[in-house]
Amino acid sequence: MPDAKTYQGGCHCGKVRYQVTADLAQVISCNCSICSKKASLLTFVGTDAFQLLQGEDNLTDYQFNTKNIHHVFCRTCGIQSFARGTDRQGQAMFSVNVRCLDDVDPTTLAVTAVDGRSR
Numbered sequence: 001m002p003d004a005k006t007y008q009g010g011c012h013c014g015k016v017r018y019q020v021t022a023d024l025a026q027v028i029s030c031n032c033s034i035c036s037k038k039a040s041l042l043t044f045v046g047t048d049a050f051q052l053l054q055g056e057d058n059l060t061d062y063q064f065n066t067k068n069i070h071h072v073f074c075r076t077c078g079i080q081s082f083a084r085g086t087d088r089q090g091q092a093m094f095s096v097n098v099r100c101l102d103d104v105d106p107t108t109l110a111v112t113a114v115d116g117r118s119r
Helices: 033-038
Strands: 005-010 017-022 027-030 042-046 050-054 059-062 069-074 082-086 092-097 111-114
Touching: 017 042, 017 092, 027 033
Parallel strands: 027 111
Antiparallel strands: 005 017, 017 050, 027 042, 042 092, 059 069, 069 082, 082 092
């Protein structure tokens, strides 16, 4: 990750908090059935770049389709600030909603549209 930085993030109410090291030079906007409804802007990192600081006991899990991604959200405020699962090669990964990172202005990021609806 050439320009990776460490960020703090979490849900709206603050019960779920995490730290992630990611390169935000380019993030994605996916048009799949769930991402489009949530208006997420995403970046993906390996398990070594993500640390849940608090709130594991406050997470609720939602799965659909292939069920290889755990769309976890805060049971108090309902915000999904990250998801966990496996990539297409079977490697464990985290998907982080960049809109939930502290002190990151999403309007300054390069966003790439991804056609997840057709996958």
